[in-house]
Amino acid sequence: MKAATLPVELVDVHTRFGKQVVHDGISLGIHAGELLALIGGSGEGKTTLIRHIAGLSKPDRGEVRLFGQPFAAGTYNERRLRRQRFGMLFQHGALFSALNVFDNVAFPLREVGGLHADEIHTLVMSRLALVELDPQQAWLMPSQLSGGMVKRVALARALALEPELLLLDEPTAGLDPERAAGFVKLVRNLHDSLGLTVVFVTHDVDTLLALSSRVAVLADHRILACETVEEIMCLTHPFIDNFFHAYHRRDEPMTPWAR
Template sequence: MNGRPVIDMRGIVTRFGANVVHDGIDLSVTRGEVVALVGGSGTGKTTLLRHIIGLTRPAAGDVSIFGAPLFSGSINEQRTRRRRFGVLFQHGALFSALNVAENIGFPLRELRIASKDEIHNLVALKLAMVELEPATALLMPAELSGGMIKRVALARALALEPELLLLDEPTAGLDPDRSAAFVELVRSLQNQLGLTVVLVTHDVDTLAALATKIAVLADRRIVSYASLEETMEVDHPFIDRFFRGPHGRRALARSGGDH
């Protein structure tokens, strides 16, 4: 089981009307990797992530996760498969009618297997994991700051003990300080829980600190899929601008000590 890729995408083609976004994309993620999807805006990073979640379906090609096609098997099998990954949406997507504790406990309560005390305990644990005070439990999503929303959403994504974590722009909208703290949090959780992580980002700091592999989307395909050092060697105009531009160079210099 360990040898099989967690995510396996073959020949993905995506069209929006006449606009071809992906033209034959292959991507394979093995267990324990942290893969960053980068690319200019409109290159379909988030769309690729939505294909993995199963919110959209590609015009052609296959998406397999945990060794089976995403939409294969009975409804029960599909549901079980979905519960093996957690998703952090770009804006958190917390349920605005529920408070923080109810939001985090929601997936567990839906499973109907844990007792009330256990759910309380697990919610407290997840809150501690994402470094939030227990007092935040009673707050409503509207009362949270941007950074707290991301943390609560991450706690909710972790509620069902996922093996795979999908993050859409985890640090977008956070100030550099909080963004660094959030990246650090994701990294420590990834180490602690042995997660496989796929993240979409266009923040060089984030991917330099987190990613073990980088998939660069450009010209409707993946032009490079390698570690940061190897990606830097690839000759492509986008990579040139993204990593070797003034901001990219600064960010890489900052994180140089970590690698």
């Protein structure tokens, strides 16, 4: 039986910036439909790894495969179609500050080309509805949005082309606990209803518990482990002890909501 194609496969990835080694042989397969969290100490290379997956940077050695193909493989058109199969949410939303919400979400649709203005309007409004924003909020500028709304608009833009894979760099960073919980619930619902594969970087234990089906730990320039959160919590490593330290000090029992 032929093995299913993995949406993302990292094979022996090495990255260095000058003399600084960031990744020293990272191999990881991400399965269709999973919610994979990437955790690790500050500066361990999580964002760089997400950027490699999105093709925004390249490892010095090793390979990043997207939907079974090396990033650079195929014709221009094949690469463009592969590019449309994932959406990315950057750490601070990265909205175009000179464009209103509508035009931010419409941007990837216009880039693809071939769509009429009324089709773009329908698609943008449907994406805004997916992220639970009101139609009248389409006409606001990014400077008029709360932090939570910025994330939702950025998510709507990432979903514009109906991707199968969503890459999220610290989706709840900068949000208060209530907004963070709301955003996590939204991502979780979208994952369930659209059958998305989600890869996300987080520093937040609550986000990790609520969203991950598997957790990859980046430590000492490698993947230390990639297991369920319960299994990760049983490992002994200074980063893991530290990461869950505050959580262990709470009185409540550890209850991942994701399963």
